[in-house]
Structures are given as structure tokens and as C-alpha cells.
Amino acid sequence: MLSKKINFKNKYAKFTKHWSPRIIAEMNDYQFKLAKIKGEFIWHNHTHTDETFIVLDGNMTLKFRDGEVNLSKGEMYVVPKGVDHKPVAFNECKILVIEPKGVINTGDAGGDLTIDKELWV
């Protein structure tokens, strides 16, 4: 039962688009997604699930209605379900997002930045 290991750097080399998470693995009914982010995302929340952010390179900020959290390489944050958040990155930041299969990046908000199909890399 030998499948392939996943190398983050190799996976990141395969896409450039910002705010466009790429699935790299599944664990039970959860998915691991790599993303490159830069600039401001939109306010949104995920009604039914927590969402985990791990910063693999660079710096980002998670804005909340009542404050914000700055995350650097080697740091993680679990956004509780239903909590409005807005990811922001001044310079390009590389993150690993972990959440259940089927979660849409823009959550309840929808809009142009919505990725509603499964993009693997």
C-alpha cells in the first residue's frame, strides 16, 4: 500500500495563481490544500466546519470582526466554524489549508473568487 509522498515545494512549483487552493491529499473525508495568497481575500465564514491555516512560507493576517492574528512561517490557526474571517497577505504567502472535503473557499459569501470545483495539483 505504497503511495507517493507529497513534497510541498514541488507542488507549489506547479501553480502560480493566488487565492486558488490546490488539493494535494485526502485523509478520510478531509482535504489538504496548498494555496498562494497575496492581497486581500473577502470576508466569509464556514457555517458547518472549522478551518485550519498553516503558514509554510511568508506572513499573513487573519482578520476577524473583533481583531486580527498575524501568522508567520511555522505558525497555525484554527478558525472556528461560523466565525467571519478575511485572510490578507501583503506579500505572497504560502499556506496549507486543512478542512473537510467539499468546503468552498468563499464559504457563505460566494462571489468572483469562489472556486467551486476540485483543483488537484
Add this chain to the structure above:
Amino acid sequence: MLSKKINFKNKYAKFTKHWSPRIIAEMNDYQFKLAKIKGEFIWHNHTHTDETFIVLDGNMTLKFRDGEVNLSKGEMYVVPKGVDHKPVAFNECKILVIEPKGVINTGDAGGDLTIDKELWV
């Protein structure tokens, strides 16, 4: 709804024991655990769940009955449920393990290395 970010380095500074995973966060009914590993663990499997290994520092090997996978910093592997595996690290290696709450480190095998209580750090 502002909770604390998690810094891997700060968390690792709080324990030294090998093969003794420490919970750092929960996402829904899943847990994130940091571990320091060195030497050979035992053969075991987890009947009901996949298990994710992410190497944060150092190198490790996941041995399987039909081969092995070497993992370095920045690499991850999802061990499918029910698959026998044996983690090994020649030098100390720092890993992040992600799996459902309640999973026991020695799986079906039991024995002296079993951690059967929740250790947070």
C-alpha cells in the same frame, strides 16, 4: 472569537520526550499533535482511520510491509487506514500528526509505548 495562534517552535520547546505526541489544536473532531521521534517505533495500524504525517524538521522513514518512504522537512504522507506502518528516525525528527480525536499512537498493537491519555502542550 479570537483565540491564540500556535507556534510550532514554542510548542516544541515545552517537551523533550520522544514518541510522546502532544496535542496542540483541535479542528472539529480532529486533533493536531506535535511529536519528537528518534529511533524505532513499533509496527501498528489504525483500523478505522487514515493518519497524516508532516515533517517539520529532520528526516524520518515510514516503513510498510511492502516498502518504505523517506520523508524530509516539507514533506507529508497520509497512511491509509488499516495499513501496517512503523515510523523510524535515525536522528531526532519533528513531526506534525493529524488524525481524529481518540486515536491511540500504537493503534492495534498496544504495548509500553502506548499513550492512552490526552497530553496537551
